[in-house]
Amino acid sequence: MNDHSTGSFPTPPPSEQIAFHRRELSVIMSLYGRMVAAGEWRDYGLSHLREMAVFSVFRRTAENPLYRIEKRPKLRNRQGQYSVVGMDGQILKRGNDLKTVLRVLERKLIRAVE
Template sequence: MTIQPLSQFHAPEQVAFHRTELNVILGLYGRMVAAGEWRDYGMSHLRDVAVFSVFRRTAEHPLYRIEKRPKLRMRQGQYAVIGMDGQILKRGNDLRQVLRLLERKLIRAVD
C-alpha cells in the first residue's frame, strides 16, 4: 500500500489578499467612495493572481484593477495598478507605494 501526500487531495491553492493588504486597499476605497469617485468593487482570487477591481458604476468595466501576483515578487514586483485599457500604471513590491498613484487622484478630486 502506498501513501499519497495529503496535498494531492486539496484543491489548487489560490492567491488571495492578506487582511493587512485588504485594510490598505479598503481604506483607499472608502476615501474614494466618500469623494464620489468610486461606487462598487469586486474581488477575484485565482490560482496565479488576486484582483481587486474598482468601478465608477455597477455593471461597467473596472476603472482600475489592483493585482497581486506573488510569482513576480523577485522581478517587477508583486503588486500592480492596471488602468481601464489594460495598461500597467504602477508596479512594485510595496502595496502602499503602488497605491499612491490612486491617492494622487483623490487629492485632485477633493480640491
C-alpha cells in the first residue's frame, strides 16, 4: 500500500512553469519604461510556459509583438538562457546576462532619442 491511502487517484505534480524573477522583471521594466517615454512601445504581455517565459513588447495593442524577451533556462549552458527575438523570429542577441542581452534594444532607444 502507498502513502496516499485516501482512496482517490494520485494527483500529478503541478506542471512546472518558467517565470521571470522580480530582479529580472525590474531590469526589463526599466527598459520598457524608457521606451514608452520615448514613444516607441505602448503595451506588453507576459507568458509563463513550460519551456520558457516570454515578455512581449508591442508598438500598438492587439498586433504582433515588436520584440520578445525570452528566458529559456535549459539553454543556460549552451547559447545562454536569455534572448531578444525580433518580429520576424530572428534572434537579435542571446546570452546569460540579461542586461547585456537587452543592450541590443537600448541601442534602438538611443537612435529614437537623437
